[in-house]
Amino acid sequence: MDMVQKILKGDKRSIARLITLIENQAEEVRELLKQLHKFTGKAITIGITGPPGAGKSSIVNFLAKKFREDNKKVGIIAIDPTSPFTGGAILGDRIRMQDLTLDEGIYIRSMGSRGALGGLSRASYDAVKVLDAAGMDYIIIETVGVGQSEVDIIKLADIVVLVLIPGMGDEVQAIKAGVMEIADIFVVNKSDLDGADRLITEIQLNLDLNQDKNRIKPPIIKTVATAGEGIAELNITIKDIHKRLHDSGLLQIKRKARICQELQELIREIHIKQIVSSFEAKIDIFTEKILKKEIDPYTAALAILNNKNGYISID
Amino acid sequence: MDMVQKILKGDKRSIARLITLIENQAEEVRELLKQLHKFTGKAITIGITGPPGAGKSSIVNFLAKKFREDNKKVGIIAIDPTSPFTGGAILGDRIRMQDLTLDEGIYIRSMGSRGALGGLSRASYDAVKVLDAAGMDYIIIETVGVGQSEVDIIKLADIVVLVLIPGMGDEVQAIKAGVMEIADIFVVNKSDLDGADRLITEIQLNLDLNQDKNRIKPPIIKTVATAGEGIAELNITIKDIHKRLHDSGLLQIKRKARICQELQELIREIHIKQIVSSFEAKIDIFTEKILKKEIDPYTAALAILNNKNGYISID
Numbered sequence: 001m002d003m004v005q006k007i008l009k010g011d012k013r014s015i016a017r018l019i020t021l022i023e024n025q026a027e028e029v030r031e032l033l034k035q036l037h038k039f040t041g042k043a044i045t046i047g048i049t050g051p052p053g054a055g056k057s058s059i060v061n062f063l064a065k066k067f068r069e070d071n072k073k074v075g076i077i078a079i080d081p082t083s084p085f086t087g088g089a090i091l092g093d094r095i096r097m098q099d100l101t102l103d104e105g106i107y108i109r110s111m112g113s114r115g116a117l118g119g120l121s122r123a124s125y126d127a128v129k130v131l132d133a134a135g136m137d138y139i140i141i142e143t144v145g146v147g148q149s150e151v152d153i154i155k156l157a158d159i160v161v162l163v164l165i166p167g168m169g170d171e172v173q174a175i176k177a178g179v180m181e182i183a184d185i186f187v188v189n190k191s192d193l194d195g196a197d198r199l200i201t202e203i204q205l206n207l208d209l210n211q212d213k214n215r216i217k218p219p220i221i222k223t224v225a226t227a228g229e230g231i232a233e234l235n236i237t238i239k240d241i242h243k244r245l246h247d248s249g250l251l252q253i254k255r256k257a258r259i260c261q262e263l264q265e266l267i268r269e270i271h272i273k274q275i276v277s278s279f280e281a282k283i284d285i286f287t288e289k290i291l292k293k294e295i296d297p298y299t300a301a302l303a304i305l306n307n308k309n310g311y312i313s314i315d
Numbered sequence: 316m317d318m319v320q321k322i323l324k325g326d327k328r329s330i331a332r333l334i335t336l337i338e339n340q341a342e343e344v345r346e347l348l349k350q351l352h353k354f355t356g357k358a359i360t361i362g363i364t365g366p367p368g369a370g371k372s373s374i375v376n377f378l379a380k381k382f383r384e385d386n387k388k389v390g391i392i393a394i395d396p397t398s399p400f401t402g403g404a405i406l407g408d409r410i411r412m413q414d415l416t417l418d419e420g421i422y423i424r425s426m427g428s429r430g431a432l433g434g435l436s437r438a439s440y441d442a443v444k445v446l447d448a449a450g451m452d453y454i455i456i457e458t459v460g461v462g463q464s465e466v467d468i469i470k471l472a473d474i475v476v477l478v479l480i481p482g483m484g485d486e487v488q489a490i491k492a493g494v495m496e497i498a499d500i501f502v503v504n505k506s507d508l509d510g511a512d513r514l515i516t517e518i519q520l521n522l523d524l525n526q527d528k529n530r531i532k533p534p535i536i537k538t539v540a541t542a543g544e545g546i547a548e549l550n551i552t553i554k555d556i557h558k559r560l561h562d563s564g565l566l567q568i569k570r571k572a573r574i575c576q577e578l579q580e581l582i583r584e585i586h587i588k589q590i591v592s593s594f595e596a597k598i599d600i601f602t603e604k605i606l607k608k609e610i611d612p613y614t615a616a617l618a619i620l621n622n623k624n625g626y627i628s629i630d
Contacts (some may be wrong), residue, residue, distance in 0.1 A: 034614060236417070255606065259605045265614060267590065267620060286578060287574045287575045291570065298581060301581035302585065
């Protein structure tokens, strides 16, 4: 109870503690989130993604400061790809964000994409909820978009900002299908570089070719994030897009999709725990059988699920 | 039947077709894999991982040629990270491997890590099985080790080769916990560069500190893969390690773990499909309730799983 009250008042230490509990999948998390749930839904969530080196962290940095000028509270969740080999580069980005942490109205949290399959999205949804209940007006979720799971998370933000830069080679063609479609706003960062206008033309062309009447056509904003250029316009555009998404009912549809996905994941997760532990002994027995080529894995899985104990003929 | 016979004879087109069916999760795959299962287990699987730019593809390239000198058949599965933004670099690696495809005794397949959660490992296991049944003596699985899921796959190869290079900054410290432990053989590639000896010392030190009596202490091989240097030694070391793993019973333990994991994944996957589809209507209803803050997602998930229809009080 105490922790919930503190979080509702925006206490950073309590927020941090609960998110750590979420990451560790602690038992008590469920009850705490249950109590927080009714206080959620007020924050605007903004997903920011793009290739490594596109300047996402700089944009987040300046955007957060811009939100603060309007006296809004800002939560930032930076999702790190879990590479066993990387380290430096990403850490560096995070360090650049450090000066934001001195601001009482900003809470930054870095979350690893490590852990169980499906764990990433669940943990990050839950973290967003904590920040939402804690009274953040804007919650920025930043990922380098390394994998499908990161894209899946971002996709479910209220507003998705896709950051691109000139000189990525075949530019828009290099962006795999499915990523262009999730963007509500395009940012062409480092727009002082050669090729920025060509990139914009390519994005335009792609948008014209793939027009979707059920969506708002995404605007394209030019920025030079390291100098803070274009951030004011991005801020205005975010507010405008948010209003249009809200008024058209599209925002509600997105939020429903997010809840629906979350619910499905939870059902899977809870159920799977029950299932796998209840079948443990059988899994051992059938592993032996598979090893001896007495049965193939798929038939074994079916046999376990169908509660059969005996041998199954192999043809 | 025809396709199975062709695969057993090593027909490349049939192999390719079946792996595509596996990637697309086609219905007929199960029956085909069932028939192939009893012909598997003969190939030696070698997982090769390491950071981007470590020269893994070159090593695979030369190693495959070395295996061919002994008239062994070689299957290669290159697992691409599914970044929506990358493209060029990895493709380039693959192109460098192209000359191998001209060899009748080599089959190369690139697999994306896209798709459903857990889908990567299942699909790659299945692909390994196809190559195994097709009579490959060695199956090399190469990943850039971008995410945990790639590491999970590699971990279950018979022999894991971890490729490192000097000058990665804090060298061994940069490698996250859990990766050092999966290596059966260390390769220090680009060993003509400054810092190679320091890297070797660091690996040695790390191995000495983390000795595990249930494992064979991993040898460290120096290579300059672009020139083919050290590949002969790597070949001999692989054979030696394989023999030692086999004779000690450790190989059998690894293979059992692989089957056990595969079985668990299959059980989950099959079961989840049944579960989620049977609950679809309820998920819709509860999504609305969550949106209206009448219930929180976790309680909703429990309610759906416990087959309750009614409202649940929120405290």
